[in-house]
Amino acid sequence: MAIFPPQNRLWWKEPLSGIEITWIGVAFVWGLVMFGTMVGWHFVGKQNLSNETYRINPNAFGEKVEAMVERYQVREEGDTGIPVVHPAPGTDIYMLGRLWEWYPVLELEKDQKYRLHLSSMDWQHGFSLQPQNINLQVHPGYEMVLTITPDKSGEYAVVCNEFCGIGHHTMVGKIHVIDNK
Template sequence: MVETSSPLVAPPPNWWKPAGREEKLWIGIAAVWAVSMFVMMVIIWPAIGGQQNQIHSYRVDPSEFQAYTAAFIEEHQTGELEGVPVVSPPPDTDIFLQASQFQWTPVLELQRGETYRILMSSIDVQHGFSLQPDNVNFQVLPDFITGLEMTPNETGEYTIVCNEFCGLGHHLMVGQIIVVD
C-alpha cells in the first residue's frame, strides 16, 4: 500500500538524514568559493581594476541636448563623412555625441593619448552604445546624458554600433570614432 502525505499531518520526526562527511566537505568548499568570489567582486577588482568604466548620468531635455550637439558641431567641424559631420575637438574638452533613429552624430576625430569626456544622449528612443572592437557598452537614453571619460591609446577607426533595437532601421545605425596621432 502506498502511503500518501497530507499537509494536515506532521511529517515523521527526523525524516532527513544529517549531512555526511563528504557532503559537509562540498558544502564547505562551495561556501568558501562563494565568499571569496564576493570579496573579489566587491573589494579586490575595484581596487586593482581599471577595467570598470566610470560613467556619470545627468538629466537633460532632448531638445536642449540637440542644441548642445549642434553648437559643438558648429564649433569643431572639420569635414563631412557620408553626410555626417566630422569634428576634431581639442583634448580635455566635453564631446557631445547624439543618438537618434538611425544615426550617431557626429563622427569623432580624437588624438591618441589625450583625454576626452564624451557626453551621450538620445533625442528619441533608447539606444545602445557599443564601441567595437573594444567591447565598451552603455545604454543611451532620452532625457539622460551618459558621460564617459576616454583616453584613446591606439590609432585607427572604431565603429559605434547601436546594440539596442531602436526601430526598423536599427541595423543601419553605425557611427565612427577616428583616432589619429
C-alpha cells in the same frame, strides 16, 4: 525519494555528509572571491563605469552636441554629410543616438582623456564600440558621462545594439583614433 514526505520527521536534525559541507564551503568562498573581485576592480582595474548621470531634456542635449560640432568640426565623413569633430584633448565630447544614426563622428587622439557624454533623442539605443566590444545603454532623458582613454589608434565603429525599429541595422557611427602629432 523526493516525491514523498521525508520519513524522518526531524529531517532538519540529520547531520550533513562531508562532501556536502566541503562543497558548500567551496561554493560560498568562491562567491566571496567573485564579489571581492568586482569590488577590487574598482581600485585596481582600469575599466569601470562612472556613476555620473544627469537628467536632461533631449533638445537641450541636442544643443550641446551642436555647439561642439560648430566649434570643433574639421571635415565631413566621406560623402555621408555627417560632420567629423576633433575636440581638444581633455574636454567634454558628445555623441547622440537617434533614429537611425550616431551623431557626429568623433576624431580623438590616442592616449588622451575625454569626458564622453551619451544620450538619446528618441528611443533607447545601444552604444556598441567595435571591434573593442565596449557596450553601453543609452536612454532618452538621461545623460551618461564617462571618461574614456582610447589607447590604440584606428577606425572604430559604433553599432547600435538596442533594437530601435526597422532601420536599426543601418545605425552605425564612427570614432577615429589618431596618433598624436
